[in-house]
Amino acid sequence: MTDVQERTPAGVSAATAGTVYEHVRLTREGTVATVTMARPQRRNALSEAHLRELLAAVHEVSTSDARVLVLAAEGPVFSAGHDFADVGGRDVTGVRDLLLLCTSVMQALQAAPQVTIARVHALATAAGCQLAASCDLAVAGLSAGFCLPGGKGGWFCHTPAVPVARAVGRKRLMEMALTGDVVPAATAAEWGLVNAAVPDDELDAAVADLAARVSRGGAASTAHGKAVLYAQLDRPERDAYAIAVEAMAAASQTAAATEGRAAFLEKRPPVWPA
Template sequence: MTELATPHSATSDSPAFEHIRLERSGQVYTLTMARAKRRNSLSEEHMREILAAMNHVATTDARILVIAADGPVFSSGHDFADMIDRDLVSMRELLQLCTEMMTRMHSLPQVVIAKVQGLATAAGCQMVASADLAVAAESAGFALPGAKGGWFCHTPSVGVSRTIGRKRLMELALTGEPVDASTAQAWGLINYAVPDDELDAKVADLVDRLCQGSAANKAVGKQTIYNHLDRPESEAYLLAIEVMAGASQTDHAREGMSSFVEKRAPIWPR
């Protein structure tokens, strides 16, 4: 793993980074991509830092991870300057690293929110699609631009295909043209498109709603959803039955049921 450099900013319990900031406030970590001059493009070092930050957050008792960015671009995708001289083996390893970074969002016990303030293209669009939830400013845009050049957005299309329908994916991937935030919301790529000056408030509101209930219960629920999404319905039900039956025996489930029956506020076990 790439050695981590002096931080831009970090809380006392966070590792130090060069290309990102990782800051904690209460139950929320914010991971901010800080390569604005490079349009927050995803070089190998940048991706390794993002992955390391997520691995750190996973070890904490925080409930939310917000992924944000500095500058007018959320992320322009892969850093071509870091890719152009790679051979086949090295390129495959880089794309595997990117895939590991994207799918790590799914296995985190925390809820991951993409906070999109600007353009998100290629792997940047994939990052938005891979987050559990996404909120974007109305001025943001989303694109899979590979079809306009010489290198198709193959891996970004995998992540985006899990959030929007086939015809929408084909339009994004085959035209390479961007869609605005309102369209992205209508297509299901993001949850909310809000006026630019309301982005922070909308994310804060979503965080407040997500922090209700048992954190342990929500972590199991999130991971089970990802495990059953692409299974046939019968297999999905078998998985969900086993997980739900097992979870019913936990202290969190018993407290949730008891507090409901007794009409009192729950006291969640640690």
């Protein structure tokens, strides 16, 4: 059975753990923790300090009893990508270190036992688009747009292309990366980059509805299911089935699976184990 990170006891909130952040805000409402990028004056550009705080906040939520992690932003854009003021003075080793830190943030969003949902308003550019694509799910306001502009800006979006490719496929990735054009939210939904594009004034409600729907099952079952889905994605079908069969067989013996089967057979709502 795939390892799942341990959680804090019920009732312990990630938002009350005492960590003070400068570039992000961590809040909690019920079982939903929200990490909000709060550098509007820099268009939420991803400096090293910002990335380190994002990583710390995601890890803080990961070790809490929250069921959902929402990644949001304040200000005129969702994120303008890497902070060029932070990149410009670095040599190749320094830039590599920054990109590895950014990669750690993306991988932490996928490794979190919570379901991660990007709440995207306005523009998500380069590494900002990468953030949205790295979350398990994404909802965008109709005013939002997504782009990988590096090809026309002199610094190709190699790392942002990794999760975007896995969301939209080869030809659409090539179009985004080679043209640098902004993909409107409605088109992003058609392409699979986001799950839904909704009117801006309905964005919060749509995110809340999705968060409620992905929280229906037991926490441990959801965390394990998410981990296995990522383990088998992009593998050859034979390998994917080998991973999935073993994981599903092992999961059949868990308390959550036993309760789910019993509730179905007894025609009653399930009572999920803590």
